[in-house]
Amino acid sequence: MIESIYVGMTGLSSFSRGLRVIANNTTNLNTPGFKGSSLRFADAFYSNGSYSGRQFGQLGYGVSTTGTMMSFKPGELRQTGNGLDLAIDGQGLFTLRGEDGKITYTRAGQFQFNSDGILVNQGTGEKVMGVGADGKLTEISIANRRTNAGKPTTAIKFTGNLSSTGTDQTINNVRVIDSAGGEHTLSLKFTNTNTTTAGSWQVDLMDGTTVVGTKQLIFQNGKATAATEKLSFTYTPAGQAAQALTLDFSTDVTSFASGTLSTLAFASQDGFAPAGLSSAAFDATGTLVLTYANGQTEKGVRLSLGRFDTPEAVGALGSNQFEVLDGSAWHTGVAGTDFGSVRSGYIEISNVDLSQEFSDLVIMQRGYQASSQVISTANEMLQELFSMKSR
Structure with missing residues (x-):
């Protein structure tokens, strides 16, 4: 019966972790770029049972958890009207670089140009990376491009x-x-x-x-x-x-x-007067497009994207960002071949399915109640045993 209490405790512990995962998913229901997780359960170890020298098979020692698995299924794309809100329709994540040089990735394309004219991640300030002419990562900047010089008529x-x-x-x-x-x-x-x-x-x-x-x-x-x-x-x-x-x-x-x-x-x-920058956005290939008040447009750097072969190569960091756990399973490139297209003026919202979370919540609750009942029953049986001995 002591073993039964231990088995029940493993159920309480595991279902508590499952409840925490569901709570994290549901509270991030409206978090842009959030990817929901599910807890993976596994049965615990086994031992051969015996009584009075007779073997009667293996007995299990409850349940354990082997970690969480993130779901990278795409979330709904929601229109915002802001040209610097970006979403990826298909595979890929935006590339960010922090002040310490660390590269991270995100699906939450909420960007803005800072006071230096460099495209950064809103709130956290990491620089959004593009691909330079040499194929290397580079900053995306509008410095010295806020005004179009104009052109005389010819x-x-x-x-x-x-x-x-x-x-x-x-x-x-x-x-x-x-x-x-x-x-x-x-x-x-x-x-x-x-x-x-x-x-x-x-x-x-x-x-x-x-x-x-x-x-x-x-x-x-x-x-x-x-x-x-x-x-x-x-x-x-x-x-x-x-x-x-x-x-x-x-x-x-x-x-x-x-x-x-x-x-x-x-x-x-064919002439046009000088004019200031009126809008900045990205086309489907992830190329920066600057539009000026005189109707002229200019193109800039193309966004750098990353993708992975397996979810096990990705680690969640918080702030809608992910890190590389296995570099051999990661690939970099631009929108197009093997990557999705960029949608300017859209945000990808959380991929959490609330109805599924509520269904899982009921299962976790029932599992926790059942494990608790096992412990209560085993405890009553022990008390009954001690009572018999005292008599």
Whole structure:
């Protein structure tokens, strides 16, 4: 009966550990990137039983636990709208490096740029690692990239039909960006010179009432000739350096008879003014994408990801982070082959299944009650034995 009490105690101890694991899972139900665990049970050792010299088989000594097993099944991806909240759709973990140089991993992609412009893990401050051009781990930084320098206009495109039977047309609102980022509005005046050269037009580039330059545009069979489809001008904005402008009529520009109605119009220009950074996010390949207020985008470093062959190679550290227990079972790379894709603006929430946890909780409770009842019964039997002896 003493052995029975011992066996019951192993049940109380093991089911208590199981309750602790369930409690940890349920309290982390809303923890981003959390991976639930389950307790592994095993029967304890055995001995051969005997009575009055007769063997009657093996008797067990209760239950033991052999540790916990983390479940790395993916959690639900929940949209946040923050471009620096990241989730991995598939295999992989984000790579972090602490101040001491230790590498850890996480599925909770809650990141931000610190005051130095370096991407770090929120709350704990570890740097988020990317893959440099040399294939080595590197910081992801926006230092010196918070402003886009801008670009002066070099090419202006037009679209539409310049009526071959018209006499003249003026296109206003031709936008030009100078080298300092200033915007200027020019106009383009077309004068039909078909009487001197078939299909020809005199083209005057105007800055207000000032003629910047004059060129000739010639059409054959309704299309601008190769020699005149791109006209070059030199424009000098007030107080700025001279800049070369190319007026491009090579695409989507025609000249057919349409009375006095012409639809030729300014289409686009390739310049843009300086502007500040408006947003930072990552694309599906894990590449940093910076978007500026002038509509321009730039790409940066690509995120470094890690993955493992077996859960036994992973150790939980807390703060939504994991460490490497067996380096031979770990692999590093980037989103794509053998790794999942990166989802910007999403967070992976806990993979804990609450209904399963409640079901396991009932099992643990019943197991604990049963073990307690075994101890109580064995104790009563002992007391009865002592009572018999005293009589």
